[in-house]
Amino acid sequence: MPNRFIVGNWKMHKTISQAETLIQDILAMYQPHPSVELAVAPPYVALQAVSQLLTNTSIKLAAQNVYAKNEGAFTGEISPAMLKELGCHYVIIGHSERRHLFRESDHIINEKLHAALHHGLQPIFCIGECLEEREAGQTHSVIQHQLQTGLAGLETQDLHNITIAYEPVWAIGTGQAATVEQATEVHAAIRSSLVTHWNMDSTQIRILYGGSVTPENAQALFQSPHINGALVGKACLNSESFVKIAKLAISG
């Protein structure tokens, strides 16, 4: 498992043709390195086109969301099996936009994590506190609660297939990233919680930082031993800045 992992979350950006152009530009510029794994999460409708262009490349495909059921009368939803067939390797679960704009509860997120793992999709499980929670000194209790409820019922071996993304809500899309010290402190707490409560080997845990990551601040973040990579929003919509961030992640 490469020790660095960079994921581009395209959110609700790029039509199918724009997605094709973006991934072709990334592929033309990106030089794979064994220490870094790269994944992109286009919108659902562009997954097939991007999947085809990623065939026989080292870049992995991720979905931005999934529903927890196999099939049925769930209008507008997409199942884990559908994503698998499209070539998705990863799926983002519990993103703060899903939690806040679409009212996804910890319970729903827990069901999605179980369903994704059951179908062989590797979740990128997002957690993070809001500004008011940080200002009230509740960051650690919020993070612990999201971990305990989100990961409820999962075994240590399941956890080996999960990447955690710490995305403080106040840093997402604001241009104000967490400082290296702020991110490191929370990442260290997440790591020790996974070791204590899930008996994990700390070297097997990948924890990404997300929230206003740019080519300008990525290098400093990646110098922290607790930060294994980044979940990138705005800066992944431009091939140059995304590839630059991936390059800065090369280690050893």
Ligand code: 13P
């Ligand atoms: P920005 O990089 O645009 O702040 O978005 C971060 C994010 O939400 C990635 O999932």
